[in-house]
Amino acid sequence: MASKRRSKSSAKAKNVRRKVKINILEHELVPKHEVLAPEEAAKVIKELGVRPEQLPWIRASDPIVREIGAKPGDIVRIYRKSPTAGESVAYRYVVGY
Numbered sequence: 001m002a003s004k005r006r007s008k009s010s011a012k013a014k015n016v017r018r019k020v021k022i023n024i025l026e027h028e029l030v031p032k033h034e035v036l037a038p039e040e041a042a043k044v045i046k047e048l049g050v051r052p053e054q055l056p057w058i059r060a061s062d063p064i065v066r067e068i069g070a071k072p073g074d075i076v077r078i079y080r081k082s083p084t085a086g087e088s089v090a091y092r093y094v095v096g097y
Contacts, residue, residue, distance in 0.1 A: 024063055032079040033064050036091075041075040044091060058092035065094055072096035 024030055036044065045052055052075060058065055060072050070076055071094065078090045 023067075025067055030064065031081070033068050034077050035068055035070045036075045036077055044075065044077075048091070052093045055091050055093040057095045060094055060096050070094045 025033075041052070048055075052073070055075065058076060060066070060070070065076065068076070074094045076092045076094060078092060080088045080090065082088045
């Protein structure tokens with residue numbers, strides 16, 4: 001009996017998850033993300049003096065990456081609010097796994 005109850009409740013939970021659709025980019029805790037154009041990415045890589053693979057990685061399966069349409073090999077710029085620096089900028093290299 002207990003297993004039947006679990007399956008019914010999990011089915012209800014799945015239906016609720018499907019109906020609720022929010023834009024994660026508009027959430028107050030999610031920093032601004034943007035995909036860099038190839039020219040701009042090359043400029044950033046040159047300024048930082050690193051290869052793209054040496055940047056911190058972010059997976060292509062990350063919800064934000066999927067939402068902004070970044071593909072493996074792209075570089076993403078992230079603007080974060082900081083209490084000490086005001087705003088900080090970080091770069092991430094999109095990987096396929």
